[in-house]
Amino acid sequence: MASTNEALCCRAWRVAKTLFFITNMLASLLLVCAPPLLVVLVDLLLPSTLLVAVNDPASSSPLFSSQLREFRFRDSLVDLPLVSLTRSLLILCSYLCCNGWEPYLGVTGVCAGASAGYVLVKAIAMFWPDPVFGVKEGSRVEALFLSSLTLAMAHVVVAYRTSCRERRKLVVYKIDVEAVSLYNNEFHNYNKITLSK
Incomplete structure (x- = not known):
């Protein structure tokens, strides 16, 4: 045994x-x-997991559907994972379509700024006049807000680094093209001399 x-x-x-x-x-x-894909994956999973942790895990799906039906801006938290989902999908589509170019950085900045603004307005509406949740639930709710803001900033940082990397590739490619054209124009007799010897 x-x-x-x-x-x-x-x-x-x-x-x-x-x-x-x-x-x-x-x-x-x-x-x-692909760091943008990693941030998108974390942004899709983390807010939903934190929402389940805030709600009762045994009845998370009925609460999710009932919160969607009875949505109130100051009381409901179901919109935070939906904001993260929308932000992630828009950023992912721009990353796949633009392949790290400047529009990807612009779309990421706009999406991250808009979602961070929404989350800040919601946090002020929920916590400033009178706290809705208790201390234990409040820490989880604050973690949900902070994770959404942090992931919005992470999207911008990763988009900036990706666009810088793509810009460096373009500069290297330009230098190589110029070197090849310079070699072909000015040093083409060198090959003939070495071959004749």
């Missing part, structure tokens, strides 16, 4: 290590190759 329990524990530990390794590999691949 003990050997079967040890075998199950070893198997579960191996599965956990494999999942951890695969998750780390995917995250590092996204971080190196």
Whole structure:
């Protein structure tokens, strides 16, 4: 009996290590190759997870649908994950269409600024006159607000770095093109001299 329990524990530990390794590999691949996709993925998952943590996990889906039906700006939190979802999808579409060019940075700045403004107005409306939530729930609600603002800033930082990287590629490509054209125009006799020798 003990050997079967040890075998199950070893198997579960191996599965956990494999999942951890695969998750780390995917995250590092996204971080190196496509940081905008990683930020979009985090922006899609984190606010929804925090909304489920604020609500009762056993009844999160009925609360989500009922909050959508009975939406009130000062009381409902369902709009924060929807704002993150809209922001992420618009930024993802601009990233895929523009491929890191200037319009991607502009769209990201506009989306992040608009969503951060909405979140700030909602936070002032919810907390300033009279706090709606208790202390325990309030910390989770504040985490939801702060995560939305932080992810909006993360989108802008990643978009700026991506556009800088694309600009550097263009500069390097321009230098290479000029070097090739200069080599072809002025040094074409050099090949003939070396071949004749």
